[in-house]
Amino acid sequence: RKEVEQDPGPFNVPEGATVAFNCTYSNSASQSFFWYRQDCRKEPKLLMSVYSSGNEDGRFTAQLNRASQYISLLIRDSKLSDSATYLCVVTTNQAGTALIFGKGTTLSVSS
Amino acid sequence: DTGVSQDPRHKITKRGQNVTFRCDPISEHNRLYWYRQTLGQGPEFLTYFQNEAQLEKSRLLSDRFSAERPKGSFSTLEIQRTEQGDSAMYLCASSLVAGGTGELFFGEGSRLTVL
Numbered sequence: 432r433k434e435v436e437q438d439p440g441p442f443n444v445p446e447g448a449t450v451a452f453n454c455t456y457s458n459s460a461s462q463s464f465f466w467y468r469q470d471c472r473k474e475p476k477l478l479m480s481v482y483s484s485g486n487e488d489g490r491f492t493a494q495l496n497r498a499s500q501y502i503s504l505l506i507r508d509s510k511l512s513d514s515a516t517y518l519c520v521v522t523t524n525q526a527g528t529a530l531i532f533g534k535g536t537t538l539s540v541s542s
Numbered sequence: 543d544t545g546v547s548q549d550p551r552h553k554i555t556k557r558g559q560n561v562t563f564r565c566d567p568i569s570e571h572n573r574l575y576w577y578r579q580t581l582g583q584g585p586e587f588l589t590y591f592q593n594e595a596q597l598e599k600s601r602l603l604s605d606r607f608s609a610e611r612p613k614g615s616f617s618t619l620e621i622q623r624t625e626q627g628d629s630a631m632y633l634c635a636s637s638l639v640a641g642g643t644g645e646l647f648f649g650e651g652s653r654l655t656v657l
Contacts, residue, residue, distance in 0.1 A: 474633060474648035475585060518584050529575060529598055530646060532584035
C-alpha cells in the first residue's frame with residue numbers, strides 16, 4: 432500500500448464548477464499535511480497547509496479526518512487558471528522524516 | 543534570483559556513464575531535499591539533509607546514488623553507472639525549519655535522459 436494515495440484523475444470540469452479531491456495516508460503517525468500545486472512542466476509549489484480544524488483560503492477549503500486518515504481539498508467556482516496537478520503531502524514531523532508526496536490529481540478547467 | 547537553483551537543467555547521457563547534479567538552496571534554509579519525478583507521478587523522495595547531516599535516505603535509493611552537502615550549503619547528487627530507468631526529473635527543494643515542517647521551495651529541476 433502506498434503511503435499517500437489520491438483520487439485518480441483527470442478531473443475535467445467547466446468554469447464555475449465545484450470540485451473535490453481526496454487523499455488517504457497510511458502512516459497513523461503523520462502529523463503535518465499539505466496540498467501542493469504543480470503546473471505542467473513546472474516545479475511544485477505550496478498551495479495550503481491542512482489543519483485539524485479545517486481551513487479555508489479564498490475558494491479553496493482543506494479538511495482533515497485523522498480517524499479515517501483522510502484529507503480533502505475543495506475548490507469552488509473553478510477558474511481556468513486552476514488547471515494543474517494537485518499533490519497531497521504528508522509528514523510525521525519527526526527528525527529524519529521527509530515529506531511524502533502522493534501521485535497527484537490532475538484538474539482541467541474548461542470554458 | 544534568490545530561489546533554489548539547479549544545474550544542469552538538462553542532461554543526456556549514455557547508459558553506464560556517471561552524472562552529477564548540483565543544487566543551490568535558498569541561502570538561509572537549513573534543510574535540503576532531493577526528489578525524483580517521472581511523468582504522471584508525484585515527486586518521489588530520495589534523501590534529505592539538515593545542514594550538512596544526511597538525515598534520511600529512501601530505501602528505493604540504490605548504492606549507485608550518492609548525495610552530499612559538505613558545508614551545509616549547496617548539494618550534489620551523483621548517479622553512477624546510469625541505467626535507462628534513471629531517466630527522470632531530479633528536483634531539489636529547500637526549507638527553513640525551526641520546529642515542525644517548513645514549506646518546501648523547489649528548484650526547476652534537472653532532467654536526466656539515459657540513452
